[in-house]
Amino acid sequence: xxxxxxxxxxxxxxxxxxxxxxxxxxxxxxxxxxxxxxxxxxxxxxxxxxxxxxxxxxxxxxxxxxxxxxxxxxxxxxxxxxxxxxxxxxxxxxxxxxxxxxxxxxxxxxxxxxxxxxxxxxxxxxxxxxxxxxxxxxxxxxxxxxxxxxxxxxxxxxxxxxxxxxxxxxxxxxxxxxxxxxxxxxxxxxxxxxxxxxxxxxxxxxxxxxxxxxxxxxxxxxxxxxxxxxxxxxxxxxxxxxxxxxxxxxxxxxxxxxxxxxxxxxxxxxxxxxxxxxxxxxxxxxxxxxxxxxxxxxxxxxxxxxxxxxxxxxxxxxxxxxx
Amino acid sequence: xxxxxxxxxxxxxxxxxxxxxxxxxxxxxxxxxxxxxxxxxxxxxxxxxxxxxxxxxxxxxxxxxxxxxxxxxxxxxxxxxxxxxxxxxxxxxxxxxxxxxxxxxxxxxxxxxxxxxxxxxxxxxxxxxxxxxxxxxxxxxxxxxxxxxxxxxxxxxxxxxxxxxxxxxxxxxxxxxxxxxxxxxxxxxxxxxxxxxxxxxxxxxxxxxxxxxxxxxxxxxxxxxxxxxxxxxxxxxxxxxxxxxxxxxxxxxxx
Numbered sequence: 001x002x003x004x005x006x007x008x009x010x011x012x013x014x015x016x017x018x019x020x021x022x023x024x025x026x027x028x029x030x031x032x033x034x035x036x037x038x039x040x041x042x043x044x045x046x047x048x049x050x051x052x053x054x055x056x057x058x059x060x061x062x063x064x065x066x067x068x069x070x071x072x073x074x075x076x077x078x079x080x081x082x083x084x085x086x087x088x089x090x091x092x093x094x095x096x097x098x099x100x101x102x103x104x105x106x107x108x109x110x111x112x113x114x115x116x117x118x119x120x121x122x123x124x125x126x127x128x129x130x131x132x133x134x135x136x137x138x139x140x141x142x143x144x145x146x147x148x149x150x151x152x153x154x155x156x157x158x159x160x161x162x163x164x165x166x167x168x169x170x171x172x173x174x175x176x177x178x179x180x181x182x183x184x185x186x187x188x189x190x191x192x193x194x195x196x197x198x199x200x201x202x203x204x205x206x207x208x209x210x211x212x213x214x215x216x217x218x219x220x221x222x223x224x225x226x227x228x229x230x231x232x233x234x235x236x237x238x239x240x241x242x243x244x245x246x247x248x249x250x251x252x253x254x255x256x257x258x259x260x261x262x263x264x265x266x267x268x269x270x271x272x273x274x275x276x277x278x279x280x281x282x283x284x285x286x287x288x289x290x291x292x293x294x295x296x297x298x299x300x301x302x303x304x305x306x307x308x309x310x311x312x313x314x315x316x317x318x319x320x321x322x323x
Numbered sequence: 324x325x326x327x328x329x330x331x332x333x334x335x336x337x338x339x340x341x342x343x344x345x346x347x348x349x350x351x352x353x354x355x356x357x358x359x360x361x362x363x364x365x366x367x368x369x370x371x372x373x374x375x376x377x378x379x380x381x382x383x384x385x386x387x388x389x390x391x392x393x394x395x396x397x398x399x400x401x402x403x404x405x406x407x408x409x410x411x412x413x414x415x416x417x418x419x420x421x422x423x424x425x426x427x428x429x430x431x432x433x434x435x436x437x438x439x440x441x442x443x444x445x446x447x448x449x450x451x452x453x454x455x456x457x458x459x460x461x462x463x464x465x466x467x468x469x470x471x472x473x474x475x476x477x478x479x480x481x482x483x484x485x486x487x488x489x490x491x492x493x494x495x496x497x498x499x500x501x502x503x504x505x506x507x508x509x510x511x512x513x514x515x516x517x518x519x520x521x522x523x524x525x526x527x528x529x530x531x532x533x534x535x536x537x538x539x540x541x542x543x544x545x546x547x548x549x550x551x552x553x554x555x556x557x558x559x560x561x562x563x564x565x566x567x568x569x570x571x572x573x574x575x576x577x578x
Contacts, residue, residue, distance in 0.1 A: 178426045178435070185412050185423045192410030195372065197398035197427035197475055253414075 010256075018157045025274075027153040033266045034160035035222055039239075040246040040258030041167045042214030047244065048252035049171075049180060050207045051187030052102060055240050056113030059097070059120050060212040062235040063090040064219030066124070069136035069229045074129075078146040079138050083220045090216035091209045098208040102201060114237065121235040135230025138223065148224050156225050163221065164259070167214050172255055174210070183207055187253075215243075238285065245288055248295050251302025260304055265291075324386065325350050325510055326371070326402075326479055331380035333366050340366040342534040343380070348479065353511045355525030355542065357518075359555055362531035365407065368483055368514050372404045373397045384479075398427060403477035407484040407514075409464035411456045418443065418452040420467055424474030439474055446470045446500060461488045462497075469500065473509075480504065481512040486520050498523060522546075530554070 014034075018027045039061060046052050067086030068079035075081075101112040124130050142149035150156065174180045182203045185193040194200050223229040233239075246265050251257030269284045276283060299305065326348040333341040341363040348354055356364040369375040371382060373394040382390045384400055392400075403424075412420050421439035422432075429435055443449045446466055451459070459467060465485055472480055482501070486494050494517065501524060505511055515521050521528060521542055528545045530538040532554040538545045545551050 176432060178430045178432070181419065181423055181426060181432075181435075184414055184419075188412040188414055189410040191374065191394075192406060192412065192471075193423060194394040195374070195398060195404050195406075195410075196424045196471055197395050198423065199395050 014161055018154055024153065027157055029267055029270055031153045031157040031160055031225065032270065033262050034157065034164050035218060035225070036243070036246055036266050037259040037262040038160060038164045038167050038221070039215055039218035039243045040250075040262055041164065041171060042211050042218060043243045044247045044252060044254075044258045045171055045174065045211040045214070046204070046207045047211075048247055048254070048257065049175065049187070050183040050204050051253075052204060052208065053106075053110045053244070054113045054208075054211075055110045055237070055244060056097075056115070056117030057211075057215050057243055058235055058237060058240040059093065059113075059117045060090040060215035061219035061222070061239055061243075062120065062124070062229075063093060063212075064216035064221075065223035065229040065234040066130060066136065066219075067216070068220035068223045069138050070130070072138050072147075073131070073136040078144075078148070079220065079224050080146055080148060083217060086216040086220050087213045090212040094209045094212035095205065098205045102204045102208060114240075117235065117237055117240060121231050121237070124235055125231040131230070133231060135228055135234070137228040140227070149227060153225075156221075160221060163217060167217075168255060168259075170210070170214075174207075175255070179203060179206065184253075241288065245291055245295075248302055249291060251304035254302065254304045257302050257304045261302070264303075324348070325352075325384070326512075327383040328367075328371060329381045329383070331367060331370050331382070332378045333363075333370055333375060334378045339378075339534050341370065341531075344529075344531070344534075344536050345380075346529055346536075346539075348510060348512065351505070351508065351510055353505055353513065353524050353526045355521040355528040356512065356514045356531065357516075357521055357528060357545075358531030362554075363534040364514050364531045365483065366534075367531065368404075368481060368512070371512070372402065372481055374404075398475055398477075401476070401478035402481070403472035403475045403479070404481040405465070405468035405472055405483055405485055407487065409461070409468050411459065411464050411467060413457040415456055416452065417448060417454050417456050417459070417463075417467060420456050421470050421474050424471040427475045442470050442474045445503075446473070462493045465489065465497070466500070469504070473504065477509060479510045479512065481514075483514050484516060485513065486515060486517050494520065518546075 018030050043054065043057050047054055064083065064086035067089060068082035071077045071082035071085065072079050097113070097116050101109055104112055125133050130136065139147045139149050182193060182198040185198055186200050186203060190200050219234065223234065226233070242265070246261035247258040248261070249264060250259065250261030268287065272284055272287070295302065324347055328344065328346045331341055331344045332339060344367050346354065356368060358364045366375060370377045373392055377390060381388055384397070384402060389397055389400065412423065418436070418439055421442050422435045425435040425438040425442070429438070440449065440452060443452050446469060448463070448466060448470060451463070456467065465488070469482070469485060485501070486497050489497060498520060501511065513521070513524065525542050528539065528542050529536055530545050530551050537550045537554060538548045
């Protein structure tokens with residue numbers, strides 16, 4: 001019951017936010033929070049629940065961004081048509097990357113994903129058809145509403161809100177299914193999970209593909225909002241890092257963790273950028289570094305785990321001596 | 324024949340941890356694997372469960388060659404195991420731990436939960452169902468391992484030192500549980516250090532020493548086998564022991 005009250009409060013705030021705080025800066029900020037929340041929630045499926053820390057998730061982000069812009073720049077279609085294409089490419093790529101790399105444990109998986117992401121960035125930077133270093137642009141003047149090119153951030157805000165709701169719903173549904181249970185078990189002890197019949201490799205791969213699909217959508221939405229994509233904004237490793245930190249700060253493996261992380265970090269970055277101007281861009285990443293250290297040291301479960309831990313019933317002391 | 328291992332050899336480099344070991348398991352057997360530390364019994368055990376790939380030899384389950392089957396496939400066929408060092412899913416409740424096992428036979432959460440609760444009831448842990456698994460002590464974790472394995476509805480249950488780290492009273496309770504499991508028609512393979520456990524449970528015993536099987540037979544037979552005493556106590560002790568009953572020397576059976 002209390003959960004539903006909390007949920008409706010959060011939803012109400014999310015819907016009312018851009019109407020109450022309606023300056024262009026605030027609306028843009030809100031839209032960006034939601035956008036990063038989508039990406040971080042998508043990462044959370046494989047990074048949080050399955051415990052496979054992918055640092056190359058920007059590859060899938062880039063698939064979506066390039067597919068959306070490509071469908072306009074190459075075929076004159078609405079960027080919207082690029083979304084399904086981006087999902088297909090991202091999921092296919094996830095399968096190709098995942099089969100060999102998900103066997104690797106811990107840091108090795110993370111390093112392999114970084115290598116793949118950087119390789120992709122270099123390939124795209126040197127591919128003329130994808131705009132090379134300049135990138136691809138979307139429609140400069142919207143031809144119709146399906147080009148999803150708006151001056152105001154308000155339509156983007158609500159679009160992102162709907163997509164985020166879908167992402168979170170699918171995640172929630174997954175965590176309550178056998179797959180979600182298996183993922184959590186694999187995260188704790190892959191060996192034990194397999195001994196109980198959990199097909200570890202396959203389950204992780206499915207999670208990776210699902211995560212890739214939503215990350216690709218986030219990339220497509222990002223490119224639509226900004227109207228262009230280049231290797232740095234679509235495939236830069238720092239996007240991966242940002243996504244990861246947001247999920248970790250809020251609480252990896254918790255449904256609303258990534259949203260909380262995004263709601264803290266995006267405003268922090270935007271405000272520090274607007275205060276410090278161009279010179280401050282580097283400072284944001286110093287801040288990220290500091291946050292990584294702080295999370296790792298004081299709250300590895302993320303900020304939200306502060307609350308969940310308190311609510312969980314703990315076994316009475318006698319429990320440990322039970323037969 | 325339920326489970327059969329033929330000429331299992333497991334080498335790590337040039338060292339043969341298990342050297343040409345064979346065993347057959349009939350329905351409703353309780354097979355005990357014993358031997359001094361480092362004798363190769365755990366390695367052999369892990370070859371049966373699929374946790375280790377054999378260097379040579381075959382493993383058959385109900386006549387089917389499962390040598391190249393992954394552990395999860397073997398679990399699906401009805402081979403369940405526990406771990407010597409409990410591999411508890413720390414982030415879950417006790418109930419959820421058992422549900423992971425139950426999910427092998429059903430994809431539905433409700434069904435898995437119902438079954439997991441029934442298993443917890445059976446092993447006497449239903450009071451702890453909603454407690455975080457990380458709050459359990461060693462005896463609780465050991466029992467949870469068994470509960471999880473039972474939830475997969477195994478035909479054969481392999482217990483890897485399920486009694487290690489328990490006090491005498493807890494060992495007695497655990498033995499009762501294993502007997503109860505056996506009565507329900509599950510065939511058992513137990514690796515055990517505690518002699519009294521083997522003596523009171525096993526119908527057949529296989530003794531390992533330096534990777535090789537040195538004796539097999541009923542618990543009484545193997546404990547009076549000079550080769551076994553020598554493996555445990557050394558040559559001189561074996562000679563000295565010739566006049567005593569070996570079971571006494573090895574600390575059992577008191578039950």
